[in-house]
Amino acid sequence: MSIPLPAFVAIPLVTAFLLPIFGKKGKAAATVLANLATVSLLVLAIVSVGQSRVYEIGKWSIPLGINLVLDGLSSLLLLAISVVSTAAMFFSIRYMEQYTAKAKYLSLFLLMVAGMNGVVLSGDIFNLFVFLEIASIASYALVGFGCEHEELEASFKYMVLGSIGSIFILFAVALVYGNTGSLNMAYISKAIQSSGLNAGLTFALGLFIAGFGLKAALVPFHAWLPDAHPSAPAPISAMLSGVLIKTLGVYALTRVVFNVFGISISTGWLLIALGLLSMVAGAFLAIGQWDLKRLMAYSSISQLGYVVLGIGLGGLIIAEGGNLAWASLAILGGLFHLVNHAVYKSLLFLTSGSVEMSTGTRQMRQMGGLAEKMPVTRATCIIASASIAGIPPFSGFWSKLILVVAAIQASFYWVAAIIVFVSLCTLIMYLKVQRYVFLGELPENLQQSKEAKNSMLVAMIFLACLCVLMGLLVLVPSLRSHILNPAVKVLTDGLEYSTKIINM
C-alpha cells in the first residue's frame, strides 16, 4: 500500500490546530485525539518501511515544485520519531495533569512532530529549513512551558542560540541558491557535481555544519542543551534528547554533507573530530553533575558524539577510497546507535520525570532508597542504564560493538580505544544515578513517595521492552536488510542520490 507522504506532516498539523478549539472543558477529548494522531503516525511509519518514493506536491514536477522524498534514511528516522513521540505522548496523559493549558501543550507537541517529520521527508532544502523552524519554535515554547524563572531563562538561551543556528542555515541556503540556481537537493547536487565546489559553496558547507551542529549540540556548540533539556517537562525532554537533536542536527547534517555536497576527506575528519570532542567532553561533564536531568542531558551530548563519529568515520573511509564494507559498517554503527539512543535516552528522561513527580526534586543528593517505593521505575531505569552503558544483551552494546569493530578494521585503533573508554565513563555516570536515586537510605521527607501512574508506567515499559529487543535489528538478517541497510545505503551511495531522485 502506498501512503501519500504528506500525511506524515498533515496528520499532526491538522490535529494540532483542531485541539485548541476544545478549550478547557474538552481536555479528555483533546488528549485522546492527540494520542490517536501519534499512534496513527506510528502505524504509517511501520507500513512505509522499505519503500522509497518521491512525492510531488500539487503535481508540480521537481525543478519547479516541492517534492517529498522517502528513502531508507528517512523511513528509519520516521520510525524513531514516531516510536518516541507515541511513548512520550502516552506518558503525558498523566504527567501533564500537573500543568495548566494541557490542550496548548498537546498542540505544540504535535506541531513539533509535524516539523520533524517534515525535515526528514523534505527533498527541498528551503522546505527543510521551514520545517526545521517549525520544530525549533515549537520546542522553544515547550522548554519554557512551566513558566518558572529557570525554565524561561533556559528557553530564552535556547531560543537565542537556536536562532543563530537557523540564521547560519538560512544564509547557507541563500548561498547555495545563488551559486547553483536551484533549491531542490537533487538538482543542487547535480550542479555541484558538474561544476565543482567554488568558494561560496565551500563557505555554505561550513555554515551548514555550524548551523546543524548548533541544532545537534555537538561540543563547541553545546552550551544551550544542558539548560534547555532539563528545564522542559519530562516527555518533552525525552522528545528533545531522543529525536529532536537527531532529526534537526544529525539527519540534516548527514543528508547535506553526504547526498548534496558529497563527502570529502576534510569533512570526514571534521565530523570525526566533532564526534570525539562531544563524546569525551560530554562524558566528563556529565559525571560531575548532581542534577538528575542535567546529567542525562550531558550524556546526550556524549552519546550523540558516537553517532557523528560513526558516520564521519564511514565518510572518511569512502572519501579515501578505502574498503566500502568497513565504511558501511561504521555508518551502520552510527545509525543504529542513533536509533538506540532515541529509545533509551527517552526512557531515561521518562523515568527521571516519574522520579521528579513523586519526589518533587531533581537533586540526586536529596534522594535515595527509592527502589522499594518505585519498583517499576527502578527496573526500567536499570534496563535503560545498562543499555546506554553497553552491557551485552541490551541494544546499546551492539551498536558500540559495531563501531569498535569498524574502527579496528579501518585501523583507527585509538578511536576504538576512546569509544571503549567513553563507554566506561557512561557506566560510571549511570551507576552514580542508581546509587544516589534508587539505593541507599530513604530520606524522611520522601517516605510518602509513590510509584508513577498507569499511563506513565505503560509508556516506560513499552520503551524498556524495545531496549531489550532492539538488538534484534542487527542480529536478525531480514530485519537488518529491511530497516538499517537501506538507510546505510543512502549514505554510502552519496551523490548517486541526485540521479536516483531525478529519474524516479
Place this chain on the structure above:
Amino acid sequence: MKGMTIIVKTISSWVKVLVFLFGIYIILFGHLTPGGGFAGGVILAASYVLLMLAFGREFVEKNLPLPLASRLDCLGAFLFALIAILGLVFGGSFFVNFLYQKYLPGQPLNLISAGTIPLSNLAIGLKVGASLFLVIFTLSICCKDFKTDTSTHKKEE
C-alpha cells in the same frame, strides 16, 4: 485615563472601517493584484491595533475576546490544511488546485478564477490577522506602572 484624546478617538473610529475593508479587499483580490493573504491579514490586524492605540486595551478585548481570536487563528490554519487535503481527495495529490482543474476553470484576471488560491488566501488572511493581533495584544500586557513606587516591584521579583 483610557485611550487618547477625543480627536484621535473620532478619527480612528472613522478610519478603522476603511482599514478593515481595505484588508478584506487585499485578501479577496490577492490572486489578481499585489498582496494576498499575508498582507491583507496584517492590515486586518492593523485596524485592531489602531483601535487599541486610540481606545485602550480593554475596549479591544471587549470587541474581540482573546479566546475568539485564538480560535480564529486555529481555524485559519485548519482551513488551509483542509484545502490541501481536499486537493488530495478530489485531485489525487496534496495541494492540487482541483477547483481550477476540474470545477471552476475561470478566465485569468476575473474575480472568480484561479481555483483554490483565493480560498487559501482567505484562510491565510484569517490566520495572519488573528495571530498578529494576538501577538501585539500579548506584547501590550506588560506595561510600566507609573503610580506605584518602583522599589516595591523589585522586592516582588
